[in-house]
Structure formats: C-alpha cells, structure tokens
Amino acid sequence: MKVIFGTDPIKYPLTGIGRYAYELANCLTKSSEISELLFLQGRRLSKQIPQARESSSSSQGLRQMVQKSKVASELYRLTAPWLKTLALKKHPDAIYHGPNFYLPPKVGPSVATFHDLSVFTWPQCHPQERVRFMQKELLLTMKRADILITDSDFTRQEVMDYFSLPASKVYSAKLASSGEFYPRDPESITAVVSQYGLQAGQYCLFTGSIEPRKNIETLLSAYERLPLSLRKAYPLAISGFKGWRSESLHVRFEQAEREGWLCYLGYTKSSDLPYLFAGARSFLFPSLYEGFGLPVLEAMASGVPVVCSNSSSLPEVVGECALTCAALDVETLTLLIHKSIEDETWRGSAISGGLSRAKTFSWQRCAAETIHAYQQV
Incomplete structure (x- = not known):
C-alpha cells in the first residue's frame, strides 16, 4: 500500500x-x-x-x-x-x-x-x-x-x-494526547508557570481559541459566582489566541484581572503547555461543541481533574472521570468548579481515573x- x-x-x-x-x-x-x-x-x-x-x-x-x-x-x-x-x-x-x-x-x-x-x-x-x-x-x-x-x-x-x-x-x-502530557513534580512545574505569575496547584485552567464556540462567557459567569476569596486563591488562567468576535470577552478578562481572580496568558508556547496543564488545580472546558476535545484528554493525562460540558464528543472522551453539565448551565458549572477545587475525595478519584482513561487513547x-x-x- x-x-x-x-x-x-x-x-x-x-x-x-x-x-x-x-x-x-x-x-x-x-x-x-x-x-x-x-x-x-x-x-x-x-x-x-x-x-x-x-x-x-x-x-x-x-x-x-x-x-x-x-x-x-x-x-x-x-x-x-x-x-x-x-x-x-x-x-x-x-x-x-x-x-x-x-x-x-x-x-x-x-x-x-x-x-x-x-x-x-x-x-x-x-x-x-x-x-x-x-x-x-x-x-x-x-x-x-x-x-x-x-x-x-x-x-x-x-x-x-x-x-x-x-x-x-x-x-x-x-x-x-502527546507523550509530553503527564504528571510532573511541583519544582519543574513552578520553574515554568512562575513566568506567568502562577503557582503550581494554585490555579484553574482553560485552553483554547478565544471564540464563541468555546463558551468562555459562560465560564467567566460561573467562575465569578465563586466566593472572591476562593477565586483569588485559585485564579482562572486562560491560554489561547485572540479569536473571532472576542472583544467583549477581553474586556471581561481585563476587569477580572483587576479584581485579582484571572490571568489571561495569550498564546502559550507549546513547550510550556504541558507544565501549565500539570500545574492546574482543575481543567475547565465548557465548550458548546467539539469534534473530539483534545484538551480534556491532555488534562487527564497530566493528572488533572476535569470539569467540562456534556456536549458533542466530550462525554466519549472523559467517560465517568469528569464532572459534566449542560454547556450553558451557569449555576451547575459553578458548583462543579467549586467541587473540583475543594473536594479532595473526588479529586483523588478523578486523577486516578483520568490517568487510566487517558492511557486507553x-x-x-x-x-x-x-x-x-x-x-x-
């Protein structure tokens, strides 16, 4: 052939x-x-x-x-x-x-x-x-x-x-996921994420183009419903290109950055991305539609709990290893984010289950x- x-x-x-x-x-x-x-x-x-x-x-x-x-x-x-x-x-x-x-x-x-x-x-x-x-x-x-x-x-x-x-x-x-995505020790993570003003295990992460399909507006609305003290302790880090029709989102990014609970990283170097994933407290991905949803798999392979929407192909990728809800359900998304940060029992289960599931791909x-x-x- x-x-x-x-x-x-x-x-x-x-x-x-x-x-x-x-x-x-x-x-x-x-x-x-x-x-x-x-x-x-x-x-x-x-x-x-x-x-x-x-x-x-x-x-x-x-x-x-x-x-x-x-x-x-x-x-x-x-x-x-x-x-x-x-x-x-x-x-x-x-x-x-x-x-x-x-x-x-x-x-x-x-x-x-x-x-x-x-x-x-x-x-x-x-x-x-x-x-x-x-x-x-x-x-x-x-x-x-x-x-x-x-x-x-x-x-x-x-x-x-x-x-x-x-x-x-x-x-x-x-x-x-690429072989570059796997759990890493805190020291190596800190050496990279500190350049972005982040600490290992002390932020939640979203990666993807800043565009309507990624449903970032819902993510911001859900995150800002968390207690301010929790948001400041675990700021939301957003990595991605400035995409189509994203002007209003960038206005919200700037406001949240002033309030101390968001870090917009822009496009992240590919060599830094595995460390950024491995250092996250949880990975958040409420996308409206995905043909596969590679970032959630990269997060699981990195030993990071996942919260995502239950739309399109995402349930097929995460199985029973993630917290999921309807893409536009702001209130439930807030509850799931909170759980992903503070519920240590669930986190342990999600990390081990996610690592096992990632190996099947x-x-x-x-x-x-x-x-x-x-x-x-």
Missing part, C-alpha cells in the same frame, strides 16, 4: 489539527502495512515529515503578505489545489490522505479527515465568509473522497446522519484505525 499524506497543517504554531497531522504522520512511518509513504507539503513531495519551527522564515513572511492581500489570497486559493493535483498525478497508484478536511480536484484514490461539522451545525460560531468557503469546499471533498475519517464516534455518526452516508464510507480514528491506535480506513480504499 502506497500512501501520500498531506502535511500542510504541520506548521507553527502547532494547533489541534497540526498536532493530529504530526503525531499521525510519525506513527504511519512505523507501519508495516504501508510499503511507501510520502508527504505532500504545498506542492512538494518528500520522504521527510516537516517540522513546526518557531523561528520565522522568509516563507512565513511571504505567507503573511499573501494573507493580507485579497487578490493574492484568492489567487492562491484557486491555484494551490491544482498544484497539488499535478504533484499527485505522478503517483496514480497512491492513496492520498488530506488530514484537514480538504482534497484537491481530480484526485485519485483518497481519504479525508473531517474533524467536526461546526460550519454546518454551528455556523453562528464562525465568521460568515469562513462558513461560506468551508461549506462549499467540504461538499466538494464529500464528492471526491472514497472514505472519510473522523476523530470520534460522535462525529462519525453526525457525518453519516447529516449527509446520509452509509457506515461503509465513514470511519473513526480517535486522537490521543494512543496515537498508535489512531494510526491503526486510520490504516484500516485506507484498506477500504
């Missing part, structure tokens, strides 16, 4: 889909089921997995210039897929895997990963131009792909139901399930 794997998502900063592509690519290189494995970055084929480097380069500068120009951006959008098609035509016997929703036109045997259906089912959580573009492109992917892969059983069922697809067309390959398993999907092609 010959496979060409798309690596465009593997770039700095390594976000969720980039992490998925990087970890899966590394596991695929070790598979005896694949006789030849090539990587497609842009229109270039290589036997080497690209690295997500933090240092800026001339190519990154060029990319930023293209993104700022509407004409250049549109030209790139129209031509880039066809350049991939030309590169793939030289390998008609290979299965092409697009790990980030998209497939180029006139592609041969192909697989695409659908991470979620939010542009269809939660369009209000995205800019209109993104919804229009992605809906159009993803419908094209539906027509081009022999097989679709999803990150969870929830998303698999959602894709089948929404597009009336047979079960033989859609397969799930569940994600895993692995990138090796994800690769095996992915290869099973390839075999259907």
Whole structure:
C-alpha cells in the first residue's frame, strides 16, 4: 500500500489539527502495512515529515503578505489545489490522505479527515465568509473522497446522519494526547508557570481559541459566582489566541484581572503547555461543541481533574472521570468548579481515573484505525 499524506497543517504554531497531522504522520512511518509513504507539503513531495519551527522564515513572511492581500489570497486559493493535483498525478497508484478536511480536484484514490461539522451545525460560531468557503469546499471533498475519517464516534455518526452516508464510507480514528502530557513534580512545574505569575496547584485552567464556540462567557459567569476569596486563591488562567468576535470577552478578562481572580496568558508556547496543564488545580472546558476535545484528554493525562460540558464528543472522551453539565448551565458549572477545587475525595478519584482513561487513547491506535480506513480504499 502506497500512501501520500498531506502535511500542510504541520506548521507553527502547532494547533489541534497540526498536532493530529504530526503525531499521525510519525506513527504511519512505523507501519508495516504501508510499503511507501510520502508527504505532500504545498506542492512538494518528500520522504521527510516537516517540522513546526518557531523561528520565522522568509516563507512565513511571504505567507503573511499573501494573507493580507485579497487578490493574492484568492489567487492562491484557486491555484494551490491544482498544484497539488499535478504533484499527485505522478503517483496514480497512491492513496492520498488530506488530514484537514480538504482534497484537491481530480484526485485519485483518497481519504479525508473531517474533524467536526461546526460550519454546518454551528455556523453562528464562525465568521460568515469562513462558513461560506468551508461549506462549499467540504461538499466538494464529500464528492471526491472514497472514505472519510473522523476523530470520534460522535462525529462519525453526525457525518453519516447529516449527509446520509452509509457506515461503509465513514470511519473513526480517535486522537490521543502527546507523550509530553503527564504528571510532573511541583519544582519543574513552578520553574515554568512562575513566568506567568502562577503557582503550581494554585490555579484553574482553560485552553483554547478565544471564540464563541468555546463558551468562555459562560465560564467567566460561573467562575465569578465563586466566593472572591476562593477565586483569588485559585485564579482562572486562560491560554489561547485572540479569536473571532472576542472583544467583549477581553474586556471581561481585563476587569477580572483587576479584581485579582484571572490571568489571561495569550498564546502559550507549546513547550510550556504541558507544565501549565500539570500545574492546574482543575481543567475547565465548557465548550458548546467539539469534534473530539483534545484538551480534556491532555488534562487527564497530566493528572488533572476535569470539569467540562456534556456536549458533542466530550462525554466519549472523559467517560465517568469528569464532572459534566449542560454547556450553558451557569449555576451547575459553578458548583462543579467549586467541587473540583475543594473536594479532595473526588479529586483523588478523578486523577486516578483520568490517568487510566487517558492511557486507553494512543496515537498508535489512531494510526491503526486510520490504516484500516485506507484498506477500504
């Protein structure tokens, strides 16, 4: 079996889909089921997995210039897929895997990963131009792909139901946390988190883009209902990019910071993130919708209790190891956060249960399930 794997998502900063592509690519290189494995970055084929480097380069500068120009951006959008098609035509016997929703036109045997259906089912959580573009492109992917892969059983069922697809067309390959996420000693944690004004075990954590789908407004409302003394003893640390429609949230961040119960960290370096997780008193993730919900798995692997919403795929990831409630239930979320901070009996159970559950997810398993999907092609 010959496979060409798309690596465009593997770039700095390594976000969720980039992490998925990087970890899966590394596991695929070790598979005896694949006789030849090539990587497609842009229109270039290589036997080497690209690295997500933090240092800026001339190519990154060029990319930023293209993104700022509407004409250049549109030209790139129209031509880039066809350049991939030309590169793939030289390998008609290979299965092409697009790990980030998209497939180029006139592609041969192909697989695409659908991470979620939010542009269809939660369009209000995205800019209109993104919804229009992605809906159009993803419908094209539906027509081009022999097989679709999803990150969870929830998303698999959602894709089948929404597009009336047979079960033989859609397969799930569940994600895993990186090996960098594990319980760490307080001294090593303190050395990193002190740079952010935090103390090991003395803060609650949220990570994710600052955007409507993450439901941060509900998190803030629930947190500010806690006693002020508890909030100051365990401030809420928020790590994530400033995203779409987040201006009002940043106003609330500033107010909470003045009151002494919130630390907005902005984007956190990938090398610091495992320490930030391991040092948290609890991890809070009341997201409205997730195709998988990798941060809750990273928290459990780090030995940190989790409080999350019971929406979409999250119950599938956390099982019985987390405290869950309806995403918009402010009062219950406050109670659960309070319990996650102070109930030592529950915390001990959540930590041990979460560590055990996290071990049931692995990138090796994800690769095996992915290869099973390839075999259907």
